[in-house]
Amino acid sequence: MTLQYALELIGTFVFAISGALAVREREHDIFGAGFTGFITAIGGGTLRDILLDAYPLVWIADINVLYAILVGILAAFIFPNFLSKLRKTLFLFDTLGIAFFTVLGVEKALSLGVRPEIAAIMGMFSAVMGGVIRDTLTNEIPILFRKEIYASACLAGAILYLILNYFGLERDWNLLISVAAIIAIRLVAMKYKLSLPRLD
Numbered sequence: 001m002t003l004q005y006a007l008e009l010i011g012t013f014v015f016a017i018s019g020a021l022a023v024r025e026r027e028h029d030i031f032g033a034g035f036t037g038f039i040t041a042i043g044g045g046t047l048r049d050i051l052l053d054a055y056p057l058v059w060i061a062d063i064n065v066l067y068a069i070l071v072g073i074l075a076a077f078i079f080p081n082f083l084s085k086l087r088k089t090l091f092l093f094d095t096l097g098i099a100f101f102t103v104l105g106v107e108k109a110l111s112l113g114v115r116p117e118i119a120a121i122m123g124m125f126s127a128v129m130g131g132v133i134r135d136t137l138t139n140e141i142p143i144l145f146r147k148e149i150y151a152s153a154c155l156a157g158a159i160l161y162l163i164l165n166y167f168g169l170e171r172d173w174n175l176l177i178s179v180a181a182i183i184a185i186r187l188v189a190m191k192y193k194l195s196l197p198r199l200d
Helices: 003-022 030-051 063-078 080-090 092-111 116-137 151-166 171-191
Strands: none
Touching: 003 030, 003 063, 003 080, 003 092, 003 116, 003 171, 030 063, 030 092, 030 116, 063 080, 080 092, 092 116, 092 151, 092 171, 116 151, 151 171
């Protein structure tokens, strides 16, 4: 198993947890929570692949993606209190999910021959759209439109990946560094309540 593939499954797993936990306090049944977890996990990557005309879609081509989603949803039901505590303190699962999916989205776009600028946007897009769909389904203001540094952290990580790739850094190291950078930006921004300037 390559590092990229492992990151893809981990990202799918944590996004499924994030989606399933998002409806925990709304008295949804296991199907409702599972559906939200599923859409959260595959939403961004599916939209990215459609825009890039990449078929078959990743979750259709690889059954392990569906298994990762199922395990994530089951984990949310078996360990809800423990996972919710982590989610509330550090938004851990969103942070891990957007970090993994950003770099994987960049790699997918580059493999299809698009320009680096478009690859960075596709990386950001595939990272944030699952969360936007999740928030829309749960009747929340999408996190993309709140004050938090969210999509901008993804874009910064995507650009860092492209820069390190340009200078020839070994691919696995590039993946790890770029993922770590997105996580660090997001956590520091949340800890110190940092945000981008508002448009007044």
